[in-house]
Amino acid sequence: MSIAEHLQDIDFRKKEVRQKDYLKEFILWHKQLSKEPYSDLIHGQLTMLSAVLWYLLPTKEYKKLVKL
Numbered sequence: 537m538s539i540a541e542h543l544q545d546i547d548f549r550k551k552e553v554r555q556k557d558y559l560k561e562f563i564l565w566h567k568q569l570s571k572e573p574y575s576d577l578i579h580g581q582l583t584m585l586s587a588v589l590w591y592l593l594p595t596k597e598y599k600k601l602v603k604l
Contacts, residue, residue: 555592562589563601
C-alpha cells in the first residue's frame, strides 16, 4: 500500500466535526429504530443508542428525542 492510498483512509477532520456527524447519524438511527416493530434486538439497539445519546446530547434535546 502506498502512502497516498493510506492517507485516503485517514479522516483529517477535527474531532468536533466528526462528532457532530456521528451525532446526526445516531439520532437518525434512533428515530428509525423507534418506528420498527418491537423485538429483543430492536430493544437492545435502542437501549445502546439511548445511552450514547444521553451522554452526548444536552438534557433538553435528549428529552425531546425520547418523547418522539
